[in-house]
Amino acid sequence: MKVSDKAKDAQTSVQSGQKQNRKDIVRRTVFIALISLMLALIIRLSRFEEVGTAREFFSPDSLMRIFLTACIMAVLFSTILVYTAFVKRERVLNRKYLNVLAASATLTFICGMVFGQLVNIYVVPLMLSSLLVATLIDKRVGIITSILLSQSFFLTYLLAFGTEAIIESMASVITSIVASIFMIAYLEKANTRLRFIALGAVVGLLSAIIPFLVSIVAPTTSDDILYALISSLWAFIASMLSVALYMVILPIFEFVFKLNTAFRISEISSVESSLLRRLSKEAPGTFNHSLVVGNLAELCAFAIGEDPQLAKAAAYYHDVGKLEHPDCFIENQKGYNPHDELIPEVSVSIITNHTQAGYNMIKKAGLPDIIADVAREHHGTTQVNYFLYKAQNFTEDDVDKEDFSYNDPKPTSKIAAIIMIADTVEAATRAKGCASEKEFRLFIHNLIKDKADQGQFTDCAITFKDLQRIEDTLVEAIPSMFHARIDYSKQPR
Ligand SMILES: [Fe+2]
Ligand SMILES: [Fe+2]
Structure with missing residues (x-):
């Protein structure tokens, strides 16, 4: 083969690589937009007393809220992807991992909205998505997901339900981030189900100190010790709930996305x-x-x-x-x-x-x-x-x-x-x-x-x-x- 032919081949392969990259970027952008829109709709629908009828749901104000919430979600996902590209390039290119990220974030948002509304603001199992991402994608991506997702969740939660519980929401954000980091740091040591539950319990107890202290110090909440203890108990329940949901959902994710974890390999x-x-x-x-x-x-x-x-x-x-x-x-x-x-x-x-x-x-x-x-x-x-x-x-x-x-x-x-x-x-x-x-x-x-x-x-x-x-x-x-x-x-x- 002549030198000029080789150069032509190399140029063609670079061009086709660039074309493929452009296609991947477009595909990922569309994917992020769709997931963000879906989450925004879930958040809007969770405010059912406000959007009881189709007319109210499709009102300009309601549609604007959905659009803005979707924009917040899109920024969140894009940031996680940029970080993933920074630490694990081959993983951000893999569509399987994008699906894991989107599915775990969606599930966590739904669980968060349901438990936060129906039970207590501290019972939001935000640790779920960071554990799933840490196990199935990468530990560092799991930690960044925990930080960004917790903050985005509470921002959209406060936007949807009002800012009366702002201090409790902030305390809940910090509690879930602290719990996620401890869980991810010791994840490898928890190589049996029993050890994993024990780790969840220890982390739950440790992180429950935060809502306890916040409830005592915060000027807007009751200074009753009983109230502080109940807040801690809810935070502990949130950790255990994340652990329980993780154990149920992980095998389903492993099967659906065909991913290997230590649990699956040992099975x-x-x-x-x-x-x-x-x-x-x-x-x-x-x-x-x-x-x-x-x-x-x-x-x-x-x-x-x-x-x-x-x-x-x-x-x-x-x-x-x-x-x-x-x-x-x-x-x-x-x-x-x-x-x-x-x-x-x-x-x-x-x-x-x-x-x-x-x-x-x-x-x-x-x-x-x-x-x-x-x-x-x-x-x-x-x-x-x-x-x-x-x-x-x-x-x-x-x-x-x-x-x-x-x-x-x-x-x-x-x-x-x-x-x-x-x-x-x-x-x-x-x-x-x-x-x-x-x-x-x-x-x-x-x-x-x-x-x-x-x-x-x-x-x-x-x-x-x-x-x-x-x-x-x-x-x-x-x-x-x-x-x-x-x-x-x-x-x-
Ligand atoms: Fe053999
Ligand atoms: Fe063989």
């Missing part, structure tokens, strides 16, 4: 989940192999700063496609090998098909995309040497090596690369005896180098430093994990 990693239960019954050898690969992948992911739980879950599912023909895989065979009766071309097509079959099964089960992608990518475009050599022994003609290779995408994530390595190492180590630790290290090093030399890691962001850390982790972990198999006193075969 799908359970051997009680249907595909894994099937694997343990119908392909016990593959099931055991997957558990070992899971342990290795978890350690390797931790070593290079990837999500260990996600790596383990993806490893558990990487070979589920073998469920289509479990007996055709050596780890499940008990004496009888169907490949003895098949020509190598048929054998290899059964073997290589387990990646796509696994991808389809995982997709059908509604599991996260990354789990399905790992199942499809974990062999990349590697060769199935056993059947290639068998075919070469059968014929004098040249055998096309591509016919004896996987034809799948190469690993596109570091987790898929880790599982490719852990899978290879687990299978190769099974029958390996090494004379020394040095020799064992060289053995693992060569297995990883072989994959890298075949270009299997060109489509993911894994670095040489990552590969070195993975090698170190495997060299350290495998002898203790397979102490019966790795015997340094044995001579290599």
Whole structure:
């Protein structure tokens, strides 16, 4: 290709990128306008005694209020998006995250209007949206959402219902921001439901001090201690209400928006989940192999700063496609090998098909995309040497090596690369005896180098430093994990 052609191609690709960016901006602007208008309508409708009839609702004054409230909401959403772009650019471009933001803000506004009006101004579960955003998008975006959303909510609340409760509203804003920041800061430590509820209770108690003090100090509110205590109790109930709503809504959001959280990953990693239960019954050898690969992948992911739980879950599912023909895989065979009766071309097509079959099964089960992608990518475009050599022994003609290779995408994530390595190492180590630790290290090093030399890691962001850390982790972990198999006193075969 000529230099001028290359320059033309580059220019065309820049232009199409700019066009796509412009389209994205327009799409996001329309989306923000619609969501803002919807929230403004909800706020207006919540003042039902004022807008009891269609005529009143569509009066110029009412429409102007809706428009101005929508403008406030649009500023709020735009600011959150600008901040999201600042901290996590790839997330602001993803429509899924925009939907999460809009859905959690809308839900929180509805709950806030309902509980604030019907129960008490302190019982506004504003922490709900910041917890959802922190869990599903990013913690920093969760905190900024808490600050902006709480203030916007009370501004629109006061505009809609009058300013009599201005001090209580301000106290409620600060209480919800304080509670949200504490909850988000300790979210990772609350890795079980019970711990999460306990954290909500502690944060609720701490933040309840604010309305208590405000009720005593404020000149416009009663200085009665009982009133202050009741205000604190409402604030505590608001925290617990946010926690309860979060626990109910999070699994629905995870399912609807197909997002992974620690809760979801731990659920799908359970051997009680249907595909894994099937694997343990119908392909016990593959099931055991997957558990070992899971342990290795978890350690390797931790070593290079990837999500260990996600790596383990993806490893558990990487070979589920073998469920289509479990007996055709050596780890499940008990004496009888169907490949003895098949020509190598048929054998290899059964073997290589387990990646796509696994991808389809995982997709059908509604599991996260990354789990399905790992199942499809974990062999990349590697060769199935056993059947290639068998075919070469059968014929004098040249055998096309591509016919004896996987034809799948190469690993596109570091987790898929880790599982490719852990899978290879687990299978190769099974029958390996090494004379020394040095020799064992060289053995693992060569297995990883072989994959890298075949270009299997060109489509993911894994670095040489990552590969070195993975090698170190495997060299350290495998002898203790397979102490019966790795015997340094044995001579290599
Ligand atoms: Fe496999
Ligand atoms: Fe495997």
